Amino acid sequence: MTTLGEVLAALEAAYPPATAESWDAVGLVCGDRSEPVSRVLFCVDPVESTVDEAVEVGAQLLVSHHPLLLRGVHGVPADAPKGRLVHRLIRAGAALYTAHTNADAANPGVSDALARAIGLEVTGPLDPAPARALDVLTTYVPVADAAKVLAALHDAGAGSTGDYREVAWSVDGTGQFRPVDGANPAIGVVGELERLPETRLELVLPRGRRADVVRALRAAHPYEEVAFNLNEIPELPADTGIGRIGVLPEPEPLSAFTRRVAAALPATAWGVRSAGDPDRVISTVAVCGGAGDSHLSAATRAGVDAYVTADLRHHPAREHLDAGGPALVDVAHWASEWPWCAQAADIVRAAFGGTVETLVSTRRTDPWTTGATSPEQEDR
Numbered sequence: 001m002t003t004l005g006e007v008l009a010a011l012e013a014a015y016p017p018a019t020a021e022s023w024d025a026v027g028l029v030c031g032d033r034s035e036p037v038s039r040v041l042f043c044v045d046p047v048e049s050t051v052d053e054a055v056e057v058g059a060q061l062l063v064s065h066h067p068l069l070l071r072g073v074h075g076v077p078a079d080a081p082k083g084r085l086v087h088r089l090i091r092a093g094a095a096l097y098t099a100h101t102n103a104d105a106a107n108p109g110v111s112d113a114l115a116r117a118i119g120l121e122v123t124g125p126l127d128p129a130p131a132r133a134l135d136v137l138t139t140y141v142p143v144a145d146a147a148k149v150l151a152a153l154h155d156a157g158a159g160s161t162g163d164y165r166e167v168a169w170s171v172d173g174t175g176q177f178r179p180v181d182g183a184n185p186a187i188g189v190v191g192e193l194e195r196l197p198e199t200r201l202e203l204v205l206p207r208g209r210r211a212d213v214v215r216a217l218r219a220a221h222p223y224e225e226v227a228f229n230l231n232e233i234p235e236l237p238a239d240t241g242i243g244r245i246g247v248l249p250e251p252e253p254l255s256a257f258t259r260r261v262a263a264a265l266p267a268t269a270w271g272v273r274s275a276g277d278p279d280r281v282i283s284t285v286a287v288c289g290g291a292g293d294s295h296l297s298a299a300t301r302a303g304v305d306a307y308v309t310a311d312l313r314h315h316p317a318r319e320h321l322d323a324g325g326p327a328l329v330d331v332a333h334w335a336s337e338w339p340w341c342a343q344a345a346d347i348v349r350a351a352f353g354g355t356v357e358t359l360v361s362t363r364r365t366d367p368w369t370t371g372a373t374s375p376e377q378e379d380r
Helices: 004-014 048-057 081-091 101-105 108-117 142-155 209-220 254-265 295-303 314-322 334-335 339-355 374-380
Strands: 027-030 040-044 061-064 093-096 121-130 134-144 169-177 195-208 228-232 237-255 272-275 281-291 304-312 327-331 357-360
Touching: 004 061, 004 093, 004 339, 027 081, 027 134, 040 048, 040 339, 048 061, 048 081, 081 093, 081 142, 093 195, 101 195, 101 237, 101 374, 108 121, 108 142, 108 237, 108 254, 108 281, 108 334, 121 281, 134 209, 134 374, 142 169, 142 195, 142 209, 195 209, 237 254, 237 295, 254 272, 254 304, 254 327, 281 295, 281 334, 295 304, 295 314, 304 334, 314 327, 327 334
Parallel strands: 040 061, 040 357, 061 093, 281 304, 304 327
Antiparallel strands: 027 093, 121 237, 134 195, 134 228, 169 195, 237 281, 272 327
């Protein structure tokens, strides 16, 4: 039996909730982590249509990209639109879980799925997230006390790198010091030069844990005066962040690239439109699933030929093109994020094999339902 908690653990390993934006609302909306899960439905929007689908297919978990309760609420009464969905899910024994901006920033994440659908080879993030702020601590401990001091440093939060814990580097050598008047040495005699075997320890630590780690070092170290170096590691860009940059298999004109994008994504009334010279050759492309006009300047700095995103507005798009930015390809918001559903489903499938069935909703939850062109455009 696979539990809801186990499924969520797999999703949160891929899309860590701590990487979500501060304003976001991600995680478990309703459901019991101890309950069994055998079928999961993935969707972009937790709306009536996808909740209906979850109930119809007998899913015990609905995973959505967009939050149901993004803004604070004081209750979820069954006679309110969102409360009605929560009650419907609970009555059907189905949980609701959201992975939003944490899925946007992940590697791979929402924009990787969009890039893959278009046929891009991803080379890196469009707007990289800063790497964790890290320090390196170096200290010197009598050999006999090295294990005790190292354990105290680990307990205080040092020595954690990626999926590894209790990380450290050590080497033995000879230390020396001469206590002078006023000293109360734990080892040695005032006025005499002391030489003894010492272990040099080096550990990486999160900068936010600096004070705790130094405090633990001083408490565990046998010396009256503890010798240590604390250096900051430069903050380098991470491989996570918003958007992705990629390369097409072969260059093609913007007109053909626009058709490529339209063919790769589910059909919507909004369709796909592009801005720029239709004959402009497109080779390098930036993508951002969801609303991406706040990253127009990042696309320009990246020097790409085209930028694919959703919800572009008239004035920012016009100013971007007038400033010489890359061509723009504007798609429907829902369509740009829908490829992520299959990516998230693959994570659960890989983790639990045949014990958990994964389904991707194909119900179009884009709010726009009808599109039309003028007769003049149809004649062209």
